[in-house]
Amino acid sequence: GKMAGVLERSYIEICGFERESVLRFRQITLNLGVGLHSSGVKYADSAGGFSYEDSGKLLSVTSNRFIHWSTSGDTVQFVEQSLDTNLLNNAVRLRIPNCLLLPGGVCIQETLNNIIILIVTSQSVHRLVLPHPTRMYRSDLVTELQMQSIFTDIGKLNLNEPAHSYVLPFAQGTQTTAPSTSAAWISHEGEALFALASPSGAITVVTLPAHDQDGTVSILELKQSSMMQRLAGWMPTAIRGDQSIPDLAISLAVHQLEDDTFIFALCQDHKLRMWSLKHQMCLLVTDMLEYMPAGRGEVKASPALAHKLRLFFSSSIGLCLAIYLAVPKRSQFCVLQLVASENNRYSLDHISTLFTTQETLVDFVLTATDIWAVWLDNDNQTVVKYISFEHNTTGMWNQVFVQPSPEEEVHVGEDQDPRGLKLEQLIPFFQIYKRDTERYSDLSWEELKKRVTVTVENELQGSVTEYEFCQEDYRLLQVEFWSKFYACCLQYQDVLSTPLALHISPATAMVCVLKKGFVSFLLPCFAIDHLYLSSDDYLISEEETPIAEDSEMSRDVLQLVQCLRMVNESLPEDMAYEMEKALEDLLSPEKVSEKVLEGLLASDNGNVIQDITNKLQDINNPIVAINMLLRELDLETDAETDSRHTGQSLRVRISLSQLYGSSVAASLICQAVCQIAMTRTLICRDLLILQQLYLRIGDNVRGSQLLQLQQDLISRCSNLLCTYHLLKQMSLTLSSSVPLDILNADLQHLSVLELSDSTTPTSRRSVLNPQTVVELFYQNVARKAIMSQIFSQQDVEGNQTMLHWSQMISSVLTLLCQFLYPLDEYVRLVGPWCQVNVGSYRFVLGHCYLASGEGQKALQCFQEAAAEVDKEEFLMKLTGSVEEAATTTAPRLLYYNKVLRLLEDIGLPELVIHLATLAISEAANDERIQVIALFVFAPCIITFSYTSLLCCFVLCVLQVVSIIESRARAVDLMTHNYYELLYAFHINRHNYRKAGTVMFEYGMRLGREVRTLRGLQKQVNCYLAALSCLRLVHPDYAWIVQPSSGAAVIKCLKQLLSSDVASYKMRQKIYW
DSSP states (O other): SOOEEEEEEEEEEEEOOOSEEEOOOEEEEOOOOOOTTOOOOOOOOOEEEETTTTTTBBBBBBTTEEEEEEEEEEEEEEEESSSSSSESOOEEEEOTTTTOEEEEEEEEHHHHHHEEEEESSSSEEEEEEEEEEHHSSSOOOOOOOOEEEETGGGGOOOOOSTTTTTOOOOGOSTTOOOSSSSSEOOOOOOOOEEEEETTSSSEEEEEETTTTTOOOOOOEEOOTTTTTOOOOOOOOOOTOSSSSSOOOOOEEEEEESSOOEEEEEEESSSSEEEEEEETTTEEEEGGGGGOOOOOHHHTTSSOOSSEEEEEETTTTTTTEEEEEOOOOTOOOEEEEEEETTTTTEEEEEEEEEOOOOOOOOEEEEOOSSEEEEEEEOSSSSSSEEEEEESSSOOOOEEEEEEOOOOOOSEEEEEEEOSSSSSSSHHHHHHHHHTOOOOOTTTOOHHHHHHHHHHHHHHHHHHHHHHSOOHHHHHHHHHHHHHHHHHHHHHHHHHHHHEEEEEEEEETTTEEEESSSOOOOOOOOHHHHHHHHHSSSHHHHHHOTTTSSSSSHHHHHHHHHHHHHHHHHOOOOOHHHHHHHHHHTTTHHHHHHHHHHHHHHHHTTOOHHHHHHHHTTTTOOOOOHOOOOOOOHHHOOOOOOOOOTTTTHHHHHHHHHHHTTTTHOOOOOOOOHHHHHHHHHHHHHHHHHHHHHHHHHHHHTSSSSHHHHHIIIIIHHHHHHHHHHHHHHHHHHHHHOEEEEEEHHHHHHHHHHHHHOOOSSSOOOOOOOSSBBBBHIIIIIIIHHHHHHHHHTOOOHHHTTTBBOHHHHHHHHHHHHHHOOOOHHHHHHTTTTTOOSSHHHHHHHHHHHHHHHHHHHHHHHHHHHTTTTTTOOOHHHHHHHTTTTSSSSSHHHHHHHOOOOHHHHHTTTTTHHHHHHHHHHHHTTTTTTHHHHHHHHHHHHHHHTTTTTGGGGGGHHHHHHHHHHEEEESSSTTTOHHHHHHHHHHHTTTTOOHHHHHHHHHHHHHHHHHHHHHHHHHHHHHHHHHHHHHTTTOOGGGGGOOOBBBBBOOOOOOSSSSSSSSSOOBSSSOOOO
16 A cells, blocks of 8 residues: 655645754844945845755765745844754854845855855945865764754854955945845855946946955946946935936846856846846846737836846756746746857747736746746735746646644633744743743743743733632633733734745755745645645646546546535534544544534535535546545555665665754654644545445445445545544644653663663653654654665665655655554554554553553553464564463463563552452463462562462462562562561461461561661561460470571570560570
């Protein structure tokens, strides 16, 4: 089986929240001594990204590593992230007072030895030279769980030095106007170049010499009127009397050739100009309105303000340009290719024009085959789409299912936790809410939640004027104030979710949406999820699907999915909740789906069910179509999983052990699992209801098919519904923090069962924010096995394996879901319907109950598992019955022995007695297991005086006495008191002389080993008990033999006890 086919036709957005730790920015202020710009210009917030050239290579230090930045006013912040390794000191916030970051004003490039960051502001340019990761780690063989970021030593740079910063002389003064946009790049000679769009319509290029060479700063101006190099002051627009400058660049892009650099400028007059930096002349002017099909005159009358320009270059296709023409209601993308001819002449070939109905474009990216774009719609919601600009006949953009904005109204329960945001987002809001300056970034998640609760409750208490009011009124006040808190949180989250840019890694094809507060990743949608989530317009346009093998079956599957969507839309909230609650309460999904269908039929005022029924009639072979959907949803796999690193070098094994191992990757992947599980739960729910409807109508289903539907398909669908519901619950359930002493105790308990696979308990989790169950499972168990399986058949070193994002993430998600399919709460929930390895499930659940302190439930599970001991591999390995196959001891008795030892080790004497009694009753003909059982639960018998149970061992009394005597002489007297057990045992059998001997030996040891007041008191009682026993036997046998040890002979008691025991006179002789 398989999870589902990958269909790279749509993508789903997953927010890259790093749950484990707070992102701590290092604050750096660079004061250049310049004043605030007089023009009062403001630039929109912007963002961008940079991926390392070798980020797609498995065996590279920079694999899956990238940098993203965002600007706001005079501040730019950088974050370096890796999906493989946690990076330390990876966040920097740089503020340059009075210098506003320009659009396009940040560029990052890498050289062999350095990462160079170029920054352009309204009054200055900057160059930051940082070490390349390959120079920080000389070998690709990096074994650390954490690595230093390139920003680690940024504080050591003197950013005021001329090599790093340069104040623009032409941008100073009260009569200057700030540039509109910019671009920056590193030349082949290592120079830093900055192009600024002058308000006069020219392009000013500032060149800083290479950072490791001496030289002077040069400034030249590219302008149509002069086409010659000169330094010109910028004349304000108002002085010239112009209201708009036709050739003012609103978007710049740069492309380097071997011996020249082309600067492309998209201007207010809707024309694209290409400048040669070498020749300082304009080589090409193209009117972009020529590519508009209609309405050119109307558009030409107004200046362009929101047009955008992007480039893409590859050796195979050359240089391509994409121009976005922002025209109300008629916006379009034009893709052009630069063509060179003789005599330094150039032209543009038209490749494609793509139209869009979206209004406010935020950003777009051009790749070798596609255009990716992000918009804000009229409701301020994020819209992301992409389209192939060469092979698109319908002109329809492919979908990206973005994360929806949170509901504006939130119903708040009395004990609900403020977990709508990740910790680092909640902290600044909490400071605003509490209206003070206290810092909370170092608080743990639990402590922060407590402070939030206290703050909200204090606000509530401060608003109360009456001293007494009913409980219901107080509950309404709580709801009011918690709703106020959540409303503010959601507003803050909404602001942080504002998209700023797109970033696509050239090496891995990973697509990211850069937002104000975080980064989200786009993952390819599996085929079945794509069909279910697609809007009706997209679904109607589908002609085939990888789920089906031929066109006719594709049609049936698409019709079936449309029916599922109709069921989803017709299902009221109360019925959807009823299905959800049934899964929580372990009720039968089949019965609940029947009840839900009855409700739908009874309330079908809009004839929705009739419409669904009519559409079902159009499906030629519904049973086969349903079977195909169930096959795609199935998580079980028949393939053998081999996680061994067969024949792979140490270098490869280390790289695989780190792949997708960072906390960012873990959170991302596990959120994707949650999203998949939520979608598949809805699919299975709707399919189950639809199948119940089929059973009622059955017009185009034959009798044998109805039987298959009733006996096979419905039960399979029900099981899958339970499976995905469980995956969803595990993805949402937060794990609790486990103290190290409890981890040690649990390892000790596992060592009793000989199941421990770790010798040193380690906790990799941060106390700041808990992880979900799936995240823990992925990081600690599944990840390495997944990577090993993916690369088990590849020659990683020979082929220099490339990490293609869509292929890798799809494989990881598929395997992780398959590993999760077969786990405490999970085991409990699968119990009613899963019939595979039932005994092993019950045993694991029993151990989980023990860990949570529910001993009686654990005992019940252990008893239920006993029936499967000789049938299941896990339980046979647990008991050691595989190795002891040659012995005659039954596996079930070996199992009881292991469980008794576990219960004894945890300290549950009553459960030991209960299970030991059961084991003895089952082993009536096996004296050995009776002896073993008594040997294990002897301490519990002493503690709770279960002496009557000793009668069960009449047949093996000699072995019992021998075992207990040996154990009594081997253990500490103050830990376990086996002497009192032997004393009780002999008294119960009326062997008073033996009982006296035991107590005398006990007293002797107390005198030698426990020299305290308590020991002396116990010793007196022991001797009194021994004397009492000797009085009960015939005088001829009232003596005790005690071996002497060399010269240490204990003095003989010379007198017999008198009639008054309190006189301590002995009446019998004791011989040595």
